[in-house]
Amino acid sequence: MLNNGKFFLPPPKDGSDFKELFKRTAAAGAGRPLGSDGFPAGPWTPELLAEAISQIDANRIGIDLRTVQLWFQENDKGISTANIRWLARIFGCDDPVATSEWQMELSEAQSRLTAKRRDGRKAGSSVAPEAPDIAQNATAPDETMPSVGLAGDADAKTPVRRLGLAMRSEALFSSGSPLNLPAAVFAGATALGFLSYVTGVHSASYDRMDGVVKQVGFLWAPNWTFVFMVFLPLFFVFVIELLAFWKFEGRLKLVAQADGTDSHDAWARNVESSSSTYWAVFLVCFVFAGIVQWIEVCLIPLMKGGGEYAMDWGKLAIVRPDVISVPEAMLFTGIAYLYMAISFYIFFAGLILLYTIAYDFCKIRKKLETRPEVDCRSQLNEVGLTLIRGIFRCTVLGILVAICMKGQSSYLTSAGENIAAWLIRDMSAAIFGLDNLSGTIGYRMPTHYSSLLVVISTCIVFLFGAIGLGTGNRFRVPLWKMSTVVALLVAGYLLIGAFSGFSILLGLGVLLALYGLFDPAFGRWRASEVGTNLNVS
Template identity: 55%
Template sequence: MVFMPLFFAIVAELLVFWKYEGRLHLVAHPDRMDSSDTWARNVEASSCTFWAVFLICFLFAGVFQWIGVRLLPLVQGAGSIAPDWGSLALVQPEVISVPEEIVFTGFAYFYMCVCFYVFFAGLILLYTVVQDFEKILAGSDDKQKAEHQHEANTVGARVMRGIFRCTVLGIFIAICMKLQSTYLASSGTNIVRWLVGDMTSIFNTGDEIHSLTDYSAPNHFSSLLIVLATVFVFLYGASRLGASGQFHVLMGMMVTTVAILVASYLLIGVFAGFSILLSVAVLIAIYGLFDPGFETWNAVEQRDSQSVS
């Protein structure tokens, strides 16, 4: 999945910017020599949170979920989830045996745990950046705030753009997870045909989306957890950085984009034609990835308003 590496790359880029450039623009000159050490202490202060996320990812999202979703159905010879790569031994035993499937799913869930942990660790670091930004401004006197107001607005906008990109990518990951599990629980033979059939189902009575089976979808819970954690970090950043910076129009467009994307995620599989809303939301979000400040759109709007006046 391309969204996860992009998420890691944007988080790494934002952390490098904050540690070696953004933070130095905000702290007073005498404190700049200790800026890296202060940032390291702030990250170290979140060590308990990192350990808690580690245990949750590896125990609950990894071991317990693997046992309940993969191991027990393979051992018992039946399960309540839709047939997929993890239950191929039950459907086509000539392709792969049950012991081989157990080992394969074990490695797959271990890999998933690692990805989950690194993803949530990235969110914790983004949260720490916003918290550090707020602490620096809170510790500055009125004179320093006035002197660094422009720098604070510029750095805050840069940080918020990075958080917005990470939020969009995180929701994209959740959408892919929910789409996959919803498709597997449907009667569709191909995910592309299934989505196209859902788009066209609003024009006829043959709603393919209503042919969902009674299989359970454990990915729904995992994807919802990703959305909740990602949106929480985004809203925390918007409430802190938006209050300190003078870019309310930018913030409003970001919040609107995230809201539309979350709504499209929640409505996957709920009604016939959900893929139309999903397509519109994804297109808007992709534009936001390349232009998180929506500068191009704002420039066109300002030029049109000036030409009218």
């Protein structure tokens, strides 16, 4: 039946308890919009149902995903009075009359479940204490804090799973609008740009001891502008898109073939299994890359008036106190390095999620390969192609981040007046035989090391994804194209400042990489190359 453009089932009124009634109705997809072909869109999943309930205008505080998951599981948990109202609106397709009928049916089914549990206790059976799914109508914080469990939120024998760092990091990419995280990072970089303008270090130069006048302004540093305003926001966009595809579309297709019923719980367990990795990355990013690096590179030189590091906007107060004072520089650099530490932690968390997606795909594929009666090659090819394209895009952006970091560090030790003139001069030296100003000063360059870590981490994820996702001859051609671009980009990174004309190789790799962001396939893939009847562009 059709009601408000959705698939409607009338209440069965067959005396079922809540668990039996909910299981049948959710499996039928009651309340879901009809597909483009006019047929039901499929069964409800915990995520889809939780999202639908949270989008009801009158439901201002939403619903905890864990609560909805309890309805799907084989346990003795029922449903609270408040949630009966929202579930009735879903099953009733937002029709007042149908919603009223479903509300009565769900209330009676919950009463029958309560009576069954009471009879079980009287008979001496070991059943969990009577309680609804969760005290949804108690207070708003209990609705919106899935990490804090209530006594009645889970079975007595099942401990409440609290959200750790891994799941909270995953939630940064999967919760809320896909625009939130990229916009937050871009906004932070924009705020730093305004601060640099207010303090006067947005565009500033100084006379080096060898007579070179160098531009060291904040807005001239690609490792603070291009990285945080362009490359990292794009990286987060692609990770969010790929994660959403895997959780809500790709994984469900494959798990359905493998007869899996706990897709999202299994994904959560995969994420939580990397908890120690997230904590290690958190420690490195905040303690070493953030606090220790700020103290060593900025704070101590500002306090003592010197150092073994090249002059940049963060230490400009040492040679240009007329532009910015030392206290202002300390405060500004502290804010900037804190922002950098947060952004790079999220970046590495994204890489861990990409690795987890590829690893999860490999496990499901191996399970399916042990069942020859299930023909799922088409689904595996389709999902695998989508995943490898997304991982390639993220890999390209990660290496571009490292190129900006190393390029700025190399420029500061060179004889170029600004980074653009330095690159143009190097290109001219190779083409026209001009003086390349290759002389450098032996400053310490910690950014070379940190950028190398970014490249290695990013390439490891791509290599694992290429091996795990691209098995068989059907992936050979597209993977060779992607791998060639990645190798060329890494070569350009490694050879920055190594010889005259390095900028030509670097520019070629960057151009191909930027094209690969729009067309990871580098042309249309023939069906014979991917083993499906689809043309993937």
